Amino acid sequence: MGDALATAVSRAVAALAARSDEVDLLNVFPVADGDTGVNMLRTARAIAEAADATTGLPRGERADALARAALVGAQGNSGMILSQLVRGAADALADADEIDAAAIARALRAASRAADAAVRRPVEGTVLTVARAMAGAAEDALRAGRDAVLDAAVATGASAVAATTAQMALLSEAGVVDAGALGLLVLVEGLADALAGRPPRVPAAAAPAPVPAVHPPSRYRYCTSFLVEGAGIDLGALEDALLAQGDSLLVMGGAQRAKVHLHTDSPEDAATRAGAWGRVSDLEAQDMRRQEAERAARLRRAAEPAEAPLVAVAEGEGVAELLRGLGAAPAAPAVPVVGEVVIAIAPAPALPDAHVVEVQGLPALLAAALAWEPGGDAGASVRRMREAAAAVRCIDVPRATADDLAAALRPALADGDARLITILVGADAGVDAAEVEAWARAIAGPGVEVEAHDGGQPTPALAVGVE
Amino acid sequence: MDPARRLDAASTALVVDSSSDVPADRRPANWRVVPIPVTVGATTYADGIDLDASTFYALLERADRMPTTSQPSPGLMREAIAGALAEYESAVVLPLSARMSGTVETARAAARELGEDRVLVLESGSVTVALGLLALRLQARLEAGVTAGELSDALARLRRDHRAVFSLETLEYLERGGRIGRAQAVAGSLLRVRPILQIADGEVAPYARVRGAHRVLPAMEDFLLAHSAPDRPLHVALGHTRRPEALPELRSLVARVRPLASIDLESEIGPTVGTHAGPGAFVIAFVADAD
Numbered sequence: 001m002g003d004a005l006a007t008a009v010s011r012a013v014a015a016l017a018a019r020s021d022e023v024d025l026l027n028v029f030p031v032a033d034g035d036t037g038v039n040m041l042r043t044a045r046a047i048a049e050a051a052d053a054t055t056g057l058p059r060g061e062r063a064d065a066l067a068r069a070a071l072v073g074a075q076g077n078s079g080m081i082l083s084q085l086v087r088g089a090a091d092a093l094a095d096a097d098e099i100d101a102a103a104i105a106r107a108l109r110a111a112s113r114a115a116d117a118a119v120r121r122p123v124e125g126t127v128l129t130v131a132r133a134m135a136g137a138a139e140d141a142l143r144a145g146r147d148a149v150l151d152a153a154v155a156t157g158a159s160a161v162a163a164t165t166a167q168m169a170l171l172s173e174a175g176v177v178d179a180g181a182l183g184l185l186v187l188v189e190g191l192a193d194a195l196a197g198r199p200p201r202v203p204a205a206a207a208p209a210p211v212p213a214v215h216p217p218s219r220y221r222y223c224t225s226f227l228v229e230g231a232g233i234d235l236g237a238l239e240d241a242l243l244a245q246g247d248s249l250l251v252m253g254g255a256q257r258a259k260v261h262l263h264t265d266s267p268e269d270a271a272t273r274a275g276a277w278g279r280v281s282d283l284e285a286q287d288m289r290r291q292e293a294e295r296a297a298r299l300r301r302a303a304e305p306a307e308a309p310l311v312a313v314a315e316g317e318g319v320a321e322l323l324r325g326l327g328a329a330p331a332a333p334a335v336p337v338v339g340e341v342v343i344a345i346a347p348a349p350a351l352p353d354a355h356v357v358e359v360q361g362l363p364a365l366l367a368a369a370l371a372w373e374p375g376g377d378a379g380a381s382v383r384r385m386r387e388a389a390a391a392v393r394c395i396d397v398p399r400a401t402a403d404d405l406a407a408a409l410r411p412a413l414a415d416g417d418a419r420l421i422t423i424l425v426g427a428d429a430g431v432d433a434a435e436v437e438a439w440a441r442a443i444a445g446p447g448v449e450v451e452a453h454d455g456g457q458p459t460p461a462l463a464v465g466v467e
Numbered sequence: 468m469d470p471a472r473r474l475d476a477a478s479t480a481l482v483v484d485s486s487s488d489v490p491a492d493r494r495p496a497n498w499r500v501v502p503i504p505v506t507v508g509a510t511t512y513a514d515g516i517d518l519d520a521s522t523f524y525a526l527l528e529r530a531d532r533m534p535t536t537s538q539p540s541p542g543l544m545r546e547a548i549a550g551a552l553a554e555y556e557s558a559v560v561l562p563l564s565a566r567m568s569g570t571v572e573t574a575r576a577a578a579r580e581l582g583e584d585r586v587l588v589l590e591s592g593s594v595t596v597a598l599g600l601l602a603l604r605l606q607a608r609l610e611a612g613v614t615a616g617e618l619s620d621a622l623a624r625l626r627r628d629h630r631a632v633f634s635l636e637t638l639e640y641l642e643r644g645g646r647i648g649r650a651q652a653v654a655g656s657l658l659r660v661r662p663i664l665q666i667a668d669g670e671v672a673p674y675a676r677v678r679g680a681h682r683v684l685p686a687m688e689d690f691l692l693a694h695s696a697p698d699r700p701l702h703v704a705l706g707h708t709r710r711p712e713a714l715p716e717l718r719s720l721v722a723r724v725r726p727l728a729s730i731d732l733e734s735e736i737g738p739t740v741g742t743h744a745g746p747g748a749f750v751i752a753f754v755a756d757a758d
Contacts, residue, residue, distance in 0.1 A: 325654020
């Protein structure tokens with residue numbers, strides 16, 4: 001395969017890199033999986049690095065190295081499945097004398113089979129369906145030569161990707177194609193173009209605007225993956241041991257090396273359990289809530305004018321997301337607002353045509369938005385909103401450290417009346433909301449509910465509300 | 468049925484559906500229960516027959532798709548009423564609210580077939596233990612002896628006057644059932660919003676949103692205070708999903724704010740409401756009734 005392989009793989013990666021945002025935005029189903037495009041891209045990059053590093057080695061060794069790199073580098077559900085596609089293809093190509101039309105068709109078929117076999121509950125209208133369609137097309141086009149086989153796979157793959165919309169209710173509701181399926185198509189397109197000596201494709205300038213994700217939020221917070229290395233790993237037993245830890249569980253690999261992917265609230269617990277089978281490494285936990293919020297934010301960059309019955313003046317994508325969920329239209333401070341009721345942090349602007357609810361901080365702003373009753377008597381609603389906001393003691397913590405938080409919280413907790421602490425973590429706080437939540441729990445002790453979210457506000461680092 | 472027809476507990480069966488959530492040991496001898504069909508995945512169960520609450524909630528928490536409840540088939544309804552008429556001279560049928568289910572229509576069709584002179588179908592405008600409470604109030608009248616017309620009038624008044632307030636621990640099941648949007652559910656669960664719902668006009672409708680577990684009982688207390696009078700005999704039913712340990716707290720809340728109240732029914736909420744409420748929900752249902 002020589003350097004041609006390394007080049008082809010890197011071209012495939014470049015093709016995906018150019019469209020990974022598009023793939024991310026499509027991710028509506030079947031499982032909440034963070035960012036499909038980014039996950040596939042990271043997995044593909046690991047494969048490309050291995051292809052580069054193994055240039056000149058015998059084909060069999062190279063195939064092993066690629067399959068291993070794919071498994072070790074696999075991120076997210078889509079990356080896990082991609083790693084199995086690569087393993088299947090690599091196994092098939094390892095034995096091939098020549099990379100001809102027949103070898104390519106065999107590789108595509110082996111890739112499809114390996115991925116099908118690795119997924120416990122396969123769903124149609126996904127990357128699995130498209131991989132199968134590509135393999136079939138390649139087999140049908142065998143006589144036309146190597147480049148034509150790949151082109152046939154790409155052409156059929158493109159139709160199969162388009163057809164995924166109709167195959168799953170959630171995709172057709174959203175009017176989008178399956179994200180992982182598109183990711184695979186882009187990768188194979190890149191491979192085909194490189195092997196045929198064609199220049200890279202230029203992605204369409206304006207991709208059709210996808211809709212926000214409609215999949216239910218995963219019950220679990222972290223999209224987690226890690227590697228287990230040992231001797232004689234029983235993949236089935238390992239999978240069983242992890243079943244209760246979360247969902248979207250995938251365990252792939254072999255007896256010496258297994259890759260685990262799951263959605264869980266406690267990545268460390270899952271890794272500890274897996275430790276019974278071997279050495280655990282490469283633990284990665286992506287916060288899916290943050291990813292979802294960021295994706296939603298990207299979808300709304302071209303923000304609508306701030307005209308709504310209830311407008312809340314606040315900064316930060318996380319804050320905006322929460323406000324929308326509460327039925328309020330978020331507006332950046334500079335944006336002119338038109339609303340029946342406007343909530344703003346003091347000093348609030350004077351708006352002659354609106355009821356203005358002035359609050360002391362972000363947590364109070366959210367409390368006020370929550371107390372709003374759409375369609376009701378605005379005067380009564382505004383009274384309730386002011387009461388709700390007044391019940392929240394807002395504290396701005398300028399630096400996101402456990403000590404600063406403790407110093408700020410202690411006076412507010414001194415009377416023992418606090419029952420609920422809400423913390424919005426600023427954009428530049430440099431800490432995870434989960435970590436801040438753990439600090440606050442330790443400071444407040446039992447009997448106080450604690451919630452911390454990525455607010456994304458420019459200041460303060462921690463906006464704290466005590467009720 | 469002739470409004471002048473005499474009804475009493477010895478001669479009249481009261482046919483309820485299983486959504487009334489009255490446990491078997493609390494049902495008077497003249498009651499008959501029509502099971503509500505509950506479908507989970509590919510399997511359909513008969514509520515209270517081959518599906519108990521603990522099994523149902525275990526299935527609910529595991530289910531990929533929302534369980535659904537439907538109305539009892541016409542055959543099942545006819546069988547239940549015919550069975551009641553084989554043993555009793557009259558049957559009074561009190562299904563869940565027509566706004567939530569077509570069960571009352573099915574019952575009316577069965578009544579037309581079996582003889583409307585002996586069967587009285589009443590629209591409850593209620594569900595779960597609130598419906599159970601209304602059924603118990605009708606039973607009190609049957610035990611005292613009543614005419615069909617008086618019973619209809621009494622039910623119309625109970626339907627109008629009864630109130631029920633629910634609290635939910637999670638928005639998850641409302642969202643899974645499509646009752647609220649995803650953005651709302653995400654924001655709500657991030658902010659620890661506990662929805663407070665009520666039965667209004669025969670439907671379970673939003674009443675308020677509170678933040679934090681500590682505000683749930685005070686919100687229910689406010690509802691009870693706002694919708695009942697201190698000096699009238701108040702009949703109360705308490706319900707929960709998977710939280711029997713919370714009943715003492717609900718009992719003492721009722722005893723504290725309405726000392727004259729009698730708690731007539733305590734039960735676990737079944738699948739009809741439980742599908743949407745999920746585990747950790749509570750209900751206080753009450754109605755002032757002197758009879």
